[in-house]
Amino acid sequence: LGSLPTLLPPFTETPSYEAVEPLDLEEFLMSQLQSGDSALMQELGDFPDDDLKVEQVEKECRTVKHSVPLEPHVRDCVKSYTQPWLVKVYLIHMVKSPTLAGLTDDCGRTLTSSDFNLRCLTPDQRVEGLLAFSSHEELDRFNQDARQGNRHPELFALYPPADEEEAVEIRPIPDCPKEHTGDRILIRCQAIKFEIDIEPVFATMALFDLKEKKKISENFYCDLNSEQFRNFLKPHTPHVDHSSLARSAIFSVTYPSTDIYLVIKIEKVLQQGEISDCADPYMTLRECDSAKNKDKLEKLRGQAEAFCQRLGRYRMPFAWATVNIMDVITTAAVDRDVTDSDSLKGGKSSSIDRRAQLPRRNSERYSTIDEHFCSISAFKPATITISTIFKQEGDRLSDEDLLKFLSDIKKTSTPQRRIKTISGSIKLDMSPVHDLPQSCLSTELIPLIPVAEKNIRPVKEVLEFPSSEVYVPHNIYRNLLYVYPQRLNFVNRLTSARNITIKIQFMCGEDVGSSLPVVFGKSSGPEFVQEVYTPVTYHNKSPDFYEEVKIALPARLTERHHLLFTFYHISCQQKQNQSGSCETLIGYSWLPILNNDRLQTGQFCLPIVLDRLPVNYSLHSPEAPPVKWMESHKGLFNLEVQAVSSVHTQDNHLERFFTLCHALEGGATFPLRVREEKIPENKLEHELKLSIISLSSSSLEPLVLFLHLVLDKLFTLIMQPMVIAGQTANLAQIAFESVVSIVNSLHNSQELNRDQQGRNSLLASYLYWVFRLPDPPRDMHNSATAATVGNMLLQSRIRSSSNPDIPGHPHSSPEDNEVKNIFSDFSKFLFSVFPPWSKLNQLLPMLGNTIIDEITFKVLAAKCTLFLTVVCLLCLLQQFHEELALQMVVSTGVCRENAYKYAWFFFELLVKSMAQHVSQLDKNNVPRRSRFSDRFKDDITTIVSVVTSVQLTDSEKVNISLAFFLYDLLSLMDRGFVFQLVKNYCNQMSAKSVSMPTLISMRLEFLRILCSHEHYLNLSLFFSSPASAPASPCPSISSQSSGSCSFQEQQRILGLFELSQEFKQQHYLTGLLLTELSAALDMESEGYVDTHRKAINAIYSLLCSHDLDHRCIKPEVRAKVAALYLPLVGIIIDSTNYLDFTGMYMHTYRQYILCAPDDLENAPLINQSVAMAIAGNPFNTLGRNVLVSMQGKSVATLAADTSRHLLVCFLWVMKNADRSLIQRWTVDMPPSQLNKLLELLTICISCFEYRVSLLKSQQAKLQLEEALLRGMGARGEMMKRVGGMDRTVGQRENLRWRKDLTQWRQTNDRQDKTKAELDQEAIISGNLATETNLIVLDLLETIVQAVPLAECKDSVVGGVLKVLLHSLTCNQSTTFLSHTFSTLRALVVKGDLLFEEEAEQCADLCQKVLQYCSSPVDDNRSQACATLYLIMRYSYSNNFSRVKMQVTMSLASLVGKSSDFQEEYLRRSLRTILAYAEEDTEMQNTQLPSQVDELLRNLNSILSDTVKMREFQEDPEMLMDLMYRIAKGYQTSPDLRLTWLQNMAEKHNNRKCYTESAMCLVHAAALVAEYLSMLEDHKYLPVGSVTFQNISPNVLEESAVSDDILSPDEDGVCSGRYFTESGLVGLLEQAAELFSNGGLYEAVNEVYKIIIPILEAHRDFRKLASTHDKLQRAFDNIIQKGHKRMFGTYFRVGFYGAKFGDLDEREFIYKEPGITHLPEISHRLENFYSQCVGEDTLVMIKDSTPVDRKQLNPNKAYIQITYVEPYFDDYEMKDRLTNFEKNFNLRRFMYTTPFTKSGRPRGELNEQYKRKTILTTMHAFPYVKTRINVIQKEEFDLTPIEVAIEDMQKKTRELAVATHREQPDAKMLQMLLQGSVGATVNQGPLEVAQVFLNEIPADPKLFRHHNKLRLCFKEFIMRCGEAVEKNKHLITSDQKEYQQELKKNYNRLRESLRPMLERKIPELYKPIIRDSFKRLSFRRAQEENS
Secondary structure (H helix, E strand, O other): OOOOOOOOOOOOOOOOOOOOOOOOHHHHHHHOOOHHHHHHHHHOOOOOOOOEEEEEEOOOOOEOOOOOOOOHHHHHHHHHHHOOEEEEEEOOOOEOOOOOOOOOOOOOOOOOOOOOOHHHOOOOOOOOOOOOOOOHHHHHHHHHHHHHOOOOOOOOOOOOOOOHHHOOOOOOOOOOOOOOOOEEEEEEEEEEEEOOOOOOEEEEEEEEEOOOOEEOEOOEEEOOOOHHHHHHOHHHOOOOOHHHHOOEEEEEEOOOOOOEEEEEEEEEEOOOOOHHHHHHHHHHOOHHHHHHHHHHHHHHHHHHHHHHHHHOOOEEEEEEEEEEHHHHHHHHHHHHHHHOHHHHHHHHHHHHHHHHOOOOOOOHHHHOOOHHHHOHHHOOOEEEEEEEEEEOOOOOOOHHHHHHHHHHHHHHOOOOOOOOEEEEEEEEEEEEOOOOOOOEEOOOOOEEOOOOOOOOOOEEEOOEOOOOOOOOOOOOOOEEEEEEEEEEOOOOOOOOOOOEEEEEEEEOOOOHHHEOOOEEOOOOOOOEEOEEEOOOOOOOOOOEOOOOEEEEOOOOOOOOOEEEEEEEEEOOOOOOOOOOOOEEEEEEEEEEOEEOOEEOOEEEEEOOEOOOOOOOHHHOOOOOOOOOEOOOOOOOEEEEEEEEEOOOOOOHHHHHHHHHHHHHOOOOOOOEEEOOEEEOHHHHHHHHHHHHHHHHHOOHHHHHHOHHHHHHHHHHHHHOOEEEOOEEEOOHHHHHHHHHHHHHHHHHOOOOOEOOOOOEHHHHHHHHHHOOOOOOOOOOOOOOOHHHHHHHHHHOOOOOOOOOOOOOOOOOOHHHHHHHHHHHHHHHHHHHHOOOOOHHHHHHHHHOOOOOOHHHHHHHHHHOHHHHHHHHHHHHOOOHHHHHHHHHHHOOHHHHHHHHHOHHHHHHHHHHHHHHHHHHOOOOOOOHHHOOOHHHHHHHHHHHHHHHHOOOOOHHHHHHHHHHHHHHHHHHOOHHHHHHHHHHHHHHHHOOOOOHHHHHHHHHHHHHHHHOOOOHHHHOOHHHOOOOOOOOOOOOOOOOOOOOOOHHHHHHHHHHOOOOHHHHHHOHHHHHHHHHHHHHHHOOOHHHHHHHHHHHHHHHHHHHHHHOEHHHOOHHHHHHHHHHOHHHHHHHHHOHHHOOOOOOOOOOOOOHHHOOHHHHHHOOOOOHHHHHOOOOOOOOHHHHHHHHHHHOOOOOOOOHHHHHHHHHHHHHHHHHOOHHHHHHHHHHOOHHHHHHHHHHHHHHHHHOOOOHHHHOOHHHHHHHHHHHOOOOHHHHHHHHHHHHOOOOOOOOOOOOOOHHHOOOOHHHOOOOOOHHHHHHHHHHHHHHHHHHHHHHHHHHHHHHHHOOOOOOOOHHHHHHHHHHHHHHHOOOOHHHHHHHHHHHHHHHHHOHHHHOOOHHHHHHHHHHHHHHHOOOOHHHHHHHHHHHHHHHHHHOOOOHHHHHHHHHHHHHHHHHHOOOOOHHHHHHHHHHHHHHHHHOHHHOOOOHHHHHHHHHHHHHHHHHHHHHHHHOOOOHHHHHHHHHHHHHHOOOOHHHHHHHHHHHHHHHHHOOOHHHHHHHHHHHHHHHHHHHHHHOOOOOOOOHHHHHHHOOHHHHHHHHOOOOOOOOOOOOOOOOOOOOHHHHHHHHHHHHHHHHHOOOHHHHHHHHHHHHHHHHHOOOHHHHHHHHHHHHHHHHHHHHHHHHOOOOEEEEEEEEOHHHHHHOOEEEEEEEOOOOOHHHHHHHHHHHHHHHHOOOOEEEEOOOOOOOHHHOOOOOEEEEEEEEEEOOOHHHHHHOOOOOHHHOOEEEEEEEEEEOOOOOOOOOHHHOEEEEEEEEEEEEEOOOOOEEEEEEEEEEEEOHHHHHHHHHHHHHHHHHHHHOOOOOOHHHHHHHHHHHHOOOOOHHHHHHHHHHOOOOOOOHHHHHHHHHHHHHHHHHHHHHHHHHHHHHHHOOHHHHHHHHHHHHHHHHHHHHHHHHHHOOOOOOOOOOOOOOOEEEOOOOOOOOOO
């Protein structure tokens, strides 16, 4: 490969591999095929016969008959339009679409709750034949048969479909060429009504595009005249054709725009008077006044009848009306939106799809069309009534005038010049056309299919004149001419001619009878007429015309054909002296149809002849003859002629080319006239070459219109040697270059569409439908006849007349003449024997086109003339594919570059011509390898080599084209030869200098296409793969050791699973594809994600096609096919490291994936895994082992969906491969490989876990994401950190929602699925999960049965059990569970290995089985019960105590954790197990039944404990009390106590009570410490729970466990992973994290004090570093957040009333989050308890006075809630200095109750008493719960003066604090000052002083209080002064006045107080004894009256 591409990272090795030499397939099939193989081959269709044939497909014709003329001139066009399509067809053995019959829907069923006594319950149905088996083999066989029953045969039918974007092998079938139609609208004319109805009127409708200023449809004529009025015109309408009665027309619009108007012009029969005069009665008379105007109307009718009789053939303009049809459509579409949105969607999409296929320009003008206009076909049928009818203006009749009017109407809704309106209405119906109505006529008036059975009124299709080019090749014969007379100028003519009409005729000669009936008639008349008259404008010498004359052109036009115009003056009033005629001849003009053999179209201005027309006038243009001209030969008559023709090209280049081609084909006379020049015969070749070269210069539209014909002609020229003037014309090369040029320009055109593979759609359609081998030359003057054969052979004795490499021999010799004569004779003979182009072709491949040198040639000519004659003919009958291939090889320069750039075109051309060639061969006599000449094969090799090696711009598209080419060649040529081409391709590609991903990607796409071949399996010789294991001398199950098997045999079996040289050679395509996959998977860097996906998807789609291929239904065929992919299994096992299984482990081990193996104790707080296996063995070992083993590997490089695809491929091979082969493979496999296999199976289970919830809705996605992040707040943050910060790089977004994990990916990501669709998806998804898991289960059984029993004690069964247990952890279906439990029971029965070494696995097993014992699904339960009973039965002899322990712990785990757990099912399961024990006759004599009975009773009591917990799920405090009680109950079982503490921690954590959660873990850690201190005495370990009392004195509870109860490590006690030093550290670290979350940073320090010595002892410096880092953060937080931290708020809650049960008369202290207000907790408790006891029953007591039981209503329940504050004695305050210390370890709380002696709570200052109540709790806060019982209550009362002292002390304290803060808060200070010295409130302190200090009290007991209050006031005044001074320094300049006011108030207060404060107090007496203080117990006696 040379140097590495620079794009790659330096470490990547490029997978440079040489493609191996392929087998010679044809040779192999002929010589080495065995009989069995042949039969298998035939299973997959007719192989090795052809699967490609050429078929004619009849064209779908819209009309009843083709509109085919017989003239030879247009035969080519007509033939092109009418001959059948020629299509190459693969004989495809259809791959069936996935069926979903037999899907099962395992849904759960529910039961009602039942009694607690086990014996009362009815047991579930027992599993039949649980112990009825004679041997292990029989049991295995039974299980195997059960597993195979009712399986879904096709795995991929259940799997979401592959991504269509990558399916390069799908070759889109191009659209069949069709006649172009735009969006179609049916307009039906319902009524034309005027106020009066006096005469016939005639309507003409057409569409105009105002934006393009263009008429965009031909005219449609209709009338709605009554029978009476029709009779008026009888004399002028000899007969009426049915087709002229149409009143409905189908208009077509290709380019919708907002400005499309339907214009309706109304004419009437010519009568005397201006238009205004004729319109006057319509404007003045009213039908409603008919009585009044009766006579007038009769008179008018009479006049009208008279005019009709006389002038019925002439018309006059009368009125017109218009409507913007786009307005109607948008209104109707919007309307439709509201009423019928579904059908709109349908309609809209179909319209848009059709439009996408329409090749037309994509310029700006169409990008602006708004959405409504893209859906013309999707509006609601509408009825339009037009009530504004404008009168025609005689001088403004032209189309230009009309467009101006429309422009005015658009701006102002009326024309600007006030045009008069005629009152009346036109009613139209408008609807979209989806299916053609019956009785429809084409624009040529040919009936369309469907034809009406009865004679109903026809509907006409109106031809569209698109506003812009339409690029659709002609597909039907159409030959129409439109003549538009525009203006006539007789102003200068001194004549009375004023009412002028023009008679227009199409003439084929000059005599009167030469007028052809080819002019289309109007309404209610003949279909075709010979002449037509233009409408007359009364008294106008220069009238404008708007007439449109439509003419059906004859197929063969001659120079005699011309248009004849005759001008008349019409006399409206019959004069007395005039006879019958009303026409006065003015003159004539004419226009020849052909000019130099070309159709004349465009604008013309013709002069007018006054006299009779001269003889032979039609042969000249109107300028020539010398006759009397009007106004001396001046052009007076303007007209326009337009053709719509699929015969006349109207393009100079094309016209010239076709003319010269026709001349070649014979019949032409020389010199040939082409336009103005004459071409002699000897110049024909030169001129033809020039015309071929200039073809690509013709403009795009005509080139596209005649594309099919042009290409046909060019291919004929390439193939046929032409003889011109006796010389062989060398045209092939130039014709080929022209084809290349046309292909290039079509691809480069911006106007034309391409398909997704970049192919021009027009060319693709041509190749697929139209192209056929050029016709044989007709025996005309220039083609190869017998007479010219000899001469031609000498001219072209080489393969091709165009091969430039071989010189010709111009000289002639006698020998030549001799040969010539020989040829002449034999040619005649051969032509008589073989008709031309018969089977002579068959001789071609056999003879081979060898080039003979001249001498040999002449010798042979003399000796073997017959042979020579045949050679001669074969040279003539040059095969098209050979000529084409040769041209590609010898092309040069730009032509070569473009030919290879658009190689797809030439490849398809080659294939189709080869297919036609092969279809003409006699296949029985011509072997495959002889079908094509060696020379041709060489050319093909060269072409493939060039395409592969050249650096092309669109190399990826060319690569795909090449792949399809070789794909097709496999069906036509020698397949060994094609494989050689594939080999060359692969080797050449390796040598290309492109980036590695691109290279692999291109090779993959190439191979993917080849492998999609119908006969891929046979091509890969799948039948020669080993489907089963060879008969082994040592069957694995029976023998004890496989040592006797030969080493070679073992290696051979293992070799089947590797990608060997031999495999690659034998199975060529498969080998290449697997090599690519292997190479792609070896690329590990990020840039290869795309490459991985492509490689895996290629294999995946291939296997999918096999799976759904009905030819592969038989198991033996499937086994052979699966054997073809055994090396894939090896590749997948080796790439296990790269699989992204993290996203898949969403279920159980989600969080542990994120932990490094040595960091397990650092796992995040209680998670699913812990919870699922709580007691004794709290860590799920399976999860740990599997995942730890995977941790050390490289980071996942495959995306999750790609990994799924790869795994499903692995499972498919495993499902279908032969079982004995797999068994031998697993026996011979080395242990490391077997471990990898088991690991892979574990991943499979996780990957295909059933996740129906993902399908439900967007909402579910959000919920899932929430669930993945496991809770909110700091806990969620912690999870994110665990996932993100301190972990290995690359484990990206493992916890994030991953869209690519959903079952049905992007293809199906619709939001609006119906319930039925969702249910169906859920069922399919469930079946997929079941089937994939059953495949894994089959394989596990195979492994277990394969390994001889002697070997399996260590790793194998243990490994298998791990996988089985993992499968039970995931969501599974009932079907799968029943088989899994059968397998587990078989393992249990086979030996006691489960109960020896694998303690953790035993725990896992018990826990999983018990979990299913509580399942609501009966089947799951009964299977689990049977399994659990067998575990007990088979462990009875040796290990029953361990099983008992594990089952008990599992139950604890289950009830404590599982939120959806239902105890009634578990009770029933316990009863069922009891039934098994009682019914087991073998064990009745043992202790087993009684032991089981005892165990089950114990389990039942644990269960009962938890029922209460269920009831209190909504009451967190009560729930915690219960959990606390259960944990206390497990005091003697440390494992279970630990479990419950962890449960509590989890619950607290969910409620964001982080402190309590941390305390639970601290208690757990203390428990572990107690255990460790008994086990080993290390100085660095904590000395039991004593060490923890600094954190909380409550922890001492954990020391209750004494030595005699706990014997460590006995019987599995304390065997879990937390009972280790690392477990202890893990618990404490989690506790520290939670303390930190709860803001108790000081506690973090205490926790780490215990951890650090352990870490130091372990020399774990990494952890020490992170620990000190966390400590630093904790201390930083204390410094920063110090006084800002909010700790808990506390409330006393008392419950009173029998309704509360246990809670009656109990008081608790509740700890609530900081800043919780009394109404909040009150509201919460009220809400909850009103639901429990009833809203009417619950009463909330609003005050805090003591509750008197006697006064309460016994039928009510009362709750009293009081705010309490922590209470400390003075001595305590010395130690509790910080805010934290005042909020930690709290046991005493206080609340105050104000009262007066009179009984009121409040009174005057001198009578206001206060009672203080101090409560003591059982434990200190914070604790493991948030409410603690009150165990003691003390009360004391304060007298009024004591109350005053307390108040003044508080005020003084607040002032002091505010004044002396480091950073004083001015606002706070001013608020306090305002309350102390402010004028408004100084009544406060002043009033207190006046009440208590005004005079010395009389009672000596109060002296001390009086003095104390006086001192308080002194300090108070001092503090006020300080505060006022302080404030002076804090205020801003605008507060100076405020400061002065404060100062003044302060002085006033000080002066008022001074006399009281300075009053001397008499001597104080003995100390006062306070007797009001009582110490009371909580349930105190009746209060004493004091």
